[in-house]
Amino acid sequence: MIASVISRPALDMRRGACPALSAPMMTGDGFLARVPLTDMITPQQLAEICRLALRHGNGILEISARGNLQIRGLTEASAPLLADMIALDLPLRDGLAVEVPPLAGIDETEIADPRPLAQAIADGAKAIAGLAPKMSVIVDGHGQLRLSDLLADIRLIAVSAADDICWKILLGGTEESGRVFNVLRETQAVEATLDLLRELSTLGSKARGRDLADNTLDAAMLDQGRSGMPASPRRQEAGPFGLIRLSEDLHTVGIGPALGQASAERLIALCKAAEALGIEALKPAFNHSLLFFGAKQACETLADFASGAGFIRSAADPRCQIAACPGSPACASATIATHDIAATAASQCGELLDGSFTLHVTGCAKGCAHPKVSSLSICGTSNGVSLIAGGKAADAPFASIAFADTNATLRCLSDLVGSERREGETSAACLSRLGPLRLAAATGQS
Numbered sequence: 001m002i003a004s005v006i007s008r009p010a011l012d013m014r015r016g017a018c019p020a021l022s023a024p025m026m027t028g029d030g031f032l033a034r035v036p037l038t039d040m041i042t043p044q045q046l047a048e049i050c051r052l053a054l055r056h057g058n059g060i061l062e063i064s065a066r067g068n069l070q071i072r073g074l075t076e077a078s079a080p081l082l083a084d085m086i087a088l089d090l091p092l093r094d095g096l097a098v099e100v101p102p103l104a105g106i107d108e109t110e111i112a113d114p115r116p117l118a119q120a121i122a123d124g125a126k127a128i129a130g131l132a133p134k135m136s137v138i139v140d141g142h143g144q145l146r147l148s149d150l151l152a153d154i155r156l157i158a159v160s161a162a163d164d165i166c167w168k169i170l171l172g173g174t175e176e177s178g179r180v181f182n183v184l185r186e187t188q189a190v191e192a193t194l195d196l197l198r199e200l201s202t203l204g205s206k207a208r209g210r211d212l213a214d215n216t217l218d219a220a221m222l223d224q225g226r227s228g229m230p231a232s233p234r235r236q237e238a239g240p241f242g243l244i245r246l247s248e249d250l251h252t253v254g255i256g257p258a259l260g261q262a263s264a265e266r267l268i269a270l271c272k273a274a275e276a277l278g279i280e281a282l283k284p285a286f287n288h289s290l291l292f293f294g295a296k297q298a299c300e301t302l303a304d305f306a307s308g309a310g311f312i313r314s315a316a317d318p319r320c321q322i323a324a325c326p327g328s329p330a331c332a333s334a335t336i337a338t339h340d341i342a343a344t345a346a347s348q349c350g351e352l353l354d355g356s357f358t359l360h361v362t363g364c365a366k367g368c369a370h371p372k373v374s375s376l377s378i379c380g381t382s383n384g385v386s387l388i389a390g391g392k393a394a395d396a397p398f399a400s401i402a403f404a405d406t407n408a409t410l411r412c413l414s415d416l417v418g419s420e421r422r423e424g425e426t427s428a429a430c431l432s433r434l435g436p437l438r439l440a441a442a443t444g445q446s
C-alpha cells in the first residue's frame, strides 16, 4: 500500500509539509522520506534501513530534532525502497502524529505511562479528516526524558493530583509557552483532545493548536482550566545524551550523529558494534539522538566506540549547542553550507558555546532547524549572511557580511564574549548585555 502512494501524482511537495514515508518531500538533493517509528527497533533493522538508504537514496540519514529517522536523496524510482521497508516489519506510525517521550512505559520515574492515552487519541483521530499536515499531539508521562521543548498543537502532561493522576492539556507552543486549556482525568482528557482536534478540523487544514488558544476558545474557559490546577512537578532538564539507568539490568545511552546527519556506512558500523555488545534495541529520539538499550557495561563501551567514530556522546559537546538545517546543497532554498559553518564554529568558538543558548545556523530565513528566538543566528541570504541577535532567523539583523567572512566573524564574536564576559555571566547573558550595536561594531559594522 505504501509503495503505491509514492507515485509522482501522490508526492506531496508543499513546502512545510511533513516528509513522511508516504509523502516524501522534494529537497535540494532529491526526495526526503521520513521513517516514522513508534517503537524500538533492532540494530540489525537500522543497519538494513541504512543499506536501503545506500541503495535507493544518497546514503545520508538524519535524525531530526523531534527524533524522526529520515532518508535523503531518493528519486522517483525509490518506490521499491518503501516496499522493502514493509518487509522489515517496522513499527511505523499511521495517521496523526501522537508522540510520547522515548522512554515512555519503561521509565520507573514517570508519573504515568502515556502510551495508552496516546493510542486512544491516535485511534480516535482516524475519524477526523482535514487536519493540518504537521499537526502534532504530545503525551508526556513526566519521566526522565521529556518533550518539553518540542512544539505541539496539543500537549498532555501527567500531573499528580492528591491521590490521583490527571493530565494537563496545553494548546500550541512548547511546555513553557503553551496555553493551559484544562486539567482532566484520563478518559476525559482523551475526549477533550478529540474535541479539540474536531474543532481544528472545522477551521481548515491550516489551523493549528495556537489558533484555538488565540481565537476560538472562550478566554473564560482557558481561565477555568487554570483555576484549581495541581502544581506542575519540578521540570526535568535531562537530555538524551549519556547513560540513563532504567532498572538493575537495563540502561540506555544516547548517541548522536553530529548536526543530526550521518552516512549510512557510519551508522551501519555503529549498529554492528552494538550488536557485538549484545545490545538488542534502539530508538531514535529528540535532539538528534539515538538511544541504545542494554546492560550498563555494553552501553558504556558502545558510547566509547561512538565517540571515537565522531558521534556525539555528551550534551557538553559543542556540536550540541548548534542547530543547523541541512543547508546547501541539501535544500534548494539554502544559500549557505550550514553544516560547514557549524562544524567550524564547534571547533573554533568554544568560548561562545557554553551551553547557555543554541547557535542557530540556517540556510534561509525560514529557520527550520530552530523556529525560536536564539541569542545568535546566522542566516543565509541572497547577498551573503545575516547575523541576528536575540531574535528569530527572519528578524532584523545587526550585521550583514559576505559569506567568505562568516567563520572569521564568528571567531570575532566568540573572542568578544570571551574578553567581555563578567564573572559568572553566560554567553547568552553577555550577548544580550552587549547588544546589537556592540556586536555590529565587533564585526566591523556600526
Ligand code: SF4
Binding pocket: 325, 326, 327, 331, 332, 333, 334, 335, 362, 363, 364, 365, 366, 367, 368, 369
Ligand atoms: S531553513 Fe534550511 S532547510 Fe529550511 S527551507 Fe531554509 S534552507 Fe531549507
